[in-house]
Amino acid sequence: MMDWTDRHCRVFHRLITRHTRLYTEMVTTGALLHGDVARHLDFDAAEHPLALQLGGSEPDELAACAKLAQRCGYDEVNLNCGCPSERVQRGSFGACLMAEPALVADCVQAMRDACTLPVTVKHRIGLGRDEDYGFVRDFVGTVAERGGCGVFIVHARNAWLQGLSPKENREVPPLRHEVVARLKRDFPALVFVANGGLADDEAIAATLAQVDGAMVGRHAYHHPWAMAGWDRRFFGDQGPAPTLDGVEQAMVAYMTRLAAQGTSWFAAARHMMGLRNGLPGARRWRQVWSDHRLKHLAPAEVSARAREGLALPA
Numbered sequence: 001m002m003d004w005t006d007r008h009c010r011v012f013h014r015l016i017t018r019h020t021r022l023y024t025e026m027v028t029t030g031a032l033l034h035g036d037v038a039r040h041l042d043f044d045a046a047e048h049p050l051a052l053q054l055g056g057s058e059p060d061e062l063a064a065c066a067k068l069a070q071r072c073g074y075d076e077v078n079l080n081c082g083c084p085s086e087r088v089q090r091g092s093f094g095a096c097l098m099a100e101p102a103l104v105a106d107c108v109q110a111m112r113d114a115c116t117l118p119v120t121v122k123h124r125i126g127l128g129r130d131e132d133y134g135f136v137r138d139f140v141g142t143v144a145e146r147g148g149c150g151v152f153i154v155h156a157r158n159a160w161l162q163g164l165s166p167k168e169n170r171e172v173p174p175l176r177h178e179v180v181a182r183l184k185r186d187f188p189a190l191v192f193v194a195n196g197g198l199a200d201d202e203a204i205a206a207t208l209a210q211v212d213g214a215m216v217g218r219h220a221y222h223h224p225w226a227m228a229g230w231d232r233r234f235f236g237d238q239g240p241a242p243t244l245d246g247v248e249q250a251m252v253a254y255m256t257r258l259a260a261q262g263t264s265w266f267a268a269a270r271h272m273m274g275l276r277n278g279l280p281g282a283r284r285w286r287q288v289w290s291d292h293r294l295k296h297l298a299p300a301e302v303s304a305r306a307r308e309g310l311a312l313p314a
Contacts, residue, residue: 002243004218004221004271005022005023005024005025006025006132006271007047008254008258008267008271009271010022010043010047010050010181010269011044011046011047011251011254012030012224012226012247012251012271012272014046014047015244015251016227016228016242016247017228017231017244018231018237018239019194019237020230020231020235021050021075021076022047022049022050022051023050023051023078023215024043024050024052024053024055025051026053026054026055026083027040027041027052027053027065028055029056029058029061029064030061032064033061033219037206041068041069041072042072042073044071047284050077051074051075051076052072052074052076052077052078053078053079053080054066054067054069054077054078054079055080055083055094056107057096057097057103057107058107059106059107059110059111060110061111061292062079062111063110063111063114064115065111066119066283067104067115069115069117070115070116073116075117075118076117076118076120077111077115077117077118077119078120078121078122079108079119079120079121080094080122080164081094081095081097081098081121081123081124081196081251082094082095082098082122082155082159082167083095084124084160084164084166087312088134093166094125095124095159095161096161098124098126098127098135098136098139098166101138101143102142102146103146104139105143105145105146105147105149106146106147108121108143108149109147109148110225115142117210118150119148120149120150120152120153121143121149121151121153122153122155122195123153123154123160124153124154124158125154125156125176126158126159127159128159128160128161128162129158129160130158131176133179136179137195138181140183140187140190140222140244141187144187144190145155146219150181150189151191151192152178152192152193153193153195153213153215154175154183154192154193154194154195155195156175156176156180156194156195156196157170157173157174157175157176157196159173160172160173161185167266168198169220175196175197177194177207177210179236180192180210181194181210181219182273184210184211184212191212191213192195192212192213193213193215194207194210194211194213195214195215195216195217198214198215200226201229203263204216204234205233205234221294222274222277223274224272224274225244225274225275225276228241242274244279247272248275248303249271249303251268251269251272252270252299252300252303255268255269255298255299256300259298264295265295265299266295269290269312270297273289273290275281276310279310280310281310284306285307288302288306289306291301
């Protein structure tokens with residue numbers, strides 16, 4: 001979710017679901033240790049519960065970043081062992097790490113020694129076209145036993161490191177959620193969260209009947225209103241449900257605060273383009289909110305213009 005789930009996106013998503021755990025974009029250890037820490041790690045208090053996802057392969061560097069995560073107030077730190085991009089491969093981290101479970105265990109142990117936050121691992125179910133279950137079973141077993149990891153977030157596809165783009169790696173390798181369920185049966189004391197292809201509440205519910213959690217990525221981004229019923233259905237929250245108008249107006253208030261701080265509100269507006277998908281007037285609503293010629297206006301004025309095509313009160 002690089003360049004997608006930034007702090008503005010997470011604030012927007014938190015307006016729709018109060019309880020779903022949110023994850024940052026993957027941030028590399030180099031970006032934190034040699035770059036602008038505040039730009040990468042600052043977040044709004046409303047975003048909790050919030051996990052920081054790290055990319056790296058050096059135990060000492062990951063430990064230093066785990067300390068930063070705790071100092072900044074994150075609720076979890078996650079090591080990415082699933083990203084298949086060429087840039088990540090050149091850095092010898094992401095999905096490449098699945099071939100080195102002992103190193104991943106050392107990384108996790110170093111991070112756990114450096115902070116008191118839960119340290120989790122996100123990974124694939126295999127590398128290349130080899131679908132041998134023993135590969136992912138041994139990876140999980142090693143990282144759990146030697147590294148002390150208790151939570152594994154499993155994208156239920158192999159990572160094909162040669163011949164596919166990152167986008168194709170999310171679509172071409174076959175989904176095999178039965179592998180995640182088998183991991184849960186083989187390691188009942190560990191927590192497994194399944195990821196990949198979960199596009200509706202029924203699929204999520206079916207997944208939760210077999211494993212401990214479900215992670216939804218791009219579907220939630222492109223169709224954010226799909227999250228509106230999660231608090232009640234999956235968390236048992238009987239409080240008031242969000243409304244489309246309420247979420248939009250809360251985002252307008254947030255963007256107004258950004259503008260008052262000298263930050264472009266337009267960078268935040270891009271994340272809510274899918275809010276009214278499938279509803280009458282949604283296309284024009286998106287066109288208004290994404291019109292760069294209007295970014296000098298106040299968010300409330302843009303909202304009023306966007307809503308002119310909707311069958312709603314102004």
